[in-house]
Amino acid sequence: MNIDLTGRTALVTGSTEGIGFGIAQSLAKAGASVVINGRTREKVHAAVARVGAKARGAVADLGTVEGHDQLVAAVPDADIVVSNLGIFQPSDFFDTDDATWDRHWQVNVMAGVRLARTYLPIMEQAGWGRFLFLASESAFNIPVEMIHYGVSKTADVALARGLAKRMAGTGVTVNSVLPGPTLSEGVEAMLKSERAKTGKPIEEVAAAFVQEHRSSSIIRRAATVEEVANMVVYLASPLASATTGAALRVDGGVIDTLM
Structure with missing residues (x-):
């Protein structure tokens, strides 16, 4: 199986380290021109240097509307968008205040909502696109130690499914990826x-x-970040043209279901 993303531009949010960086690096190895996003110039520049000539940076805090607008000004279009940015903070439900809930919702859900609202119409006009949400096995196995996080990831899966149906027949696919402990x-x-x-x-x-x-x-x-990135690269490729509206598991079998 040969995946060649030459000529495609891929935006990966929250990609200065961790799973996001692994995804950006793997997409670049497959030939895509990759945009690495983070909140600080220093971390973005360091990540771009690690990936090499196929990468450029876009500094923006996507947990805010202003940060989203700043990103779009720097990256007006993309063939592939990986909404990877996410936060998690263990906290007992009864100790978790509204500010923590809202922060998780803005970063884990609304950042992806805004990206989809911006980039999906551009992909539709081009007749091709790949939009991916990094959800989590916690979307189905809500962790008792951070219910707020699990709820936000369930929302990502539902959002991806709804958007896939909204983009039906356009040549644009929308999926969610569910890593387990990574x-x-x-x-x-x-x-x-x-x-x-x-x-x-x-x-x-x-x-x-x-x-x-x-x-x-x-x-x-x-799992390793590379194992998660492998799934994302496949879904971002032309080879995955019949896969949309799906929640793809890279969870090591944590979710105990036949689906």
């Missing part, structure tokens, strides 16, 4: 104290976390 910088930071306490390699600490907190995992470890 060994990104964010997860490494979350497990930092446990790693320091045990002295074990981060992969072993992450595997222990998965087995304790996501016991339905079939691979019984955290």
